[in-house]
Amino acid sequence: MIRKIIKIDQEKCNGCGACASACHEGAIEMIEGKARLTREDYCDGLGDCLPACPTGAITFEERDALAYDEDAVKKAKGQCTSNLLPCGCPGTNSRRIERPNQSCEIPVAAAPHSQLSQWPVQIKLVPVNAPYFDGADLLVAADCTAYAYGSFHNDFIRNRVTLIGCPKLDGVDYSEKLTQIIAQNDVKSVTVVRMEVPCCGGIESAVKTALMTSGKFIPWQVVTVSTDGRIL
Numbered sequence: 001m002i003r004k005i006i007k008i009d010q011e012k013c014n015g016c017g018a019c020a021s022a023c024h025e026g027a028i029e030m031i032e033g034k035a036r037l038t039r040e041d042y043c044d045g046l047g048d049c050l051p052a053c054p055t056g057a058i059t060f061e062e063r064d065a066l067a068y069d070e071d072a073v074k075k076a077k078g079q080c081t082s083n084l085l086p087c088g089c090p091g092t093n094s095r096r097i098e099r100p101n102q103s104c105e106i107p108v109a110a111a112p113h114s115q116l117s118q119w120p121v122q123i124k125l126v127p128v129n130a131p132y133f134d135g136a137d138l139l140v141a142a143d144c145t146a147y148a149y150g151s152f153h154n155d156f157i158r159n160r161v162t163l164i165g166c167p168k169l170d171g172v173d174y175s176e177k178l179t180q181i182i183a184q185n186d187v188k189s190v191t192v193v194r195m196e197v198p199c200c201g202g203i204e205s206a207v208k209t210a211l212m213t214s215g216k217f218i219p220w221q222v223v224t225v226s227t228d229g230r231i232l
Contacts, residue, residue, distance in 0.1 A: 004045040004173060005065045008035050012057035022052035025073045041066040042073050046124050046172055070128065096132045115158040123165040123174050126181075133185035136161040140178070140207050141193040142200045143169075148229045149193075156193055156223075167202025174203065178210035182218065190220040196232060 008019075008028075015033040027042035028035050028049060035057070037043060045068065050058050096118050118132045123140075139160040146152040146164075156162075163181075165174055181187070192207050194200035204222055211220060224232045 007061040009057045012055045018052040019049040022049045041069040044068045115153040121164050123163050128180045138187050138190045144195050145193045145225050149225045168199040174206040175209035179213045183214040192222045196226050
């Protein structure tokens with residue numbers, strides 16, 4: 001399949017090994033003093049190794065490569081394939097957040113509550129398959145929207161599974177992972193919340209691509225937030 005995968009420039013590589021340490025999937029090994037991509041199917045294409053490289057030897061390329069095999073990575077690491085994520089941090093274990101029933105009789109302004117229903121929330125960290133995706137109304141939001149819009153939890157996160165990201169700062173194309181999430185789970189709807197700034201167009205574009213590539217016809221909408229916190 002044609003997909004995004006890392007490329008290591010052997011001439012620029014100084015053999016420091018930082019990228020191999022940063023690659024939690026184990027796709028990179030040090031061979032004869034140089035970093036090499038030894039397992040294409042272990043490379044998730046998210047590029048955690050890029051910022052670790054001090055010489056800029058690692059870049060992305062689009063080419064024919066084996067599909068990322070998340071289960072194979074977890075088995076190689078001796079992990080349970082149900083809820084642990086490739087980054088390896090215990091704080092990113094996939095889980096549903098159960099909240100007590102919040103009566104509509106309590107004024108929201110007087111008693112604000114978090115409406116987040118699952119963890120993690122970063123697109124880069126969330127697993128492709130998780131029980132909370134089944135029958136979910138999906139929220140895909142740009143990072144800044146929750147800071148700009150005051151009622152974000154109640155107006156958008158509430159009763160939705162939330163995924164967030166910043167296409168400018170993350171520097172990755174979310175469309176491939178979002179396609180997998182939509183295609184492999186029973187997602188009922190998708191709401192995109194983005195800022196009015198041009199760089200936020202990347203997250204909207206990724207969702208559009210994912211919906212088309214998944215082959216599913218799912219209701220979706222885009223909400224744009226101004227930098228001063230208004231819905232445009």
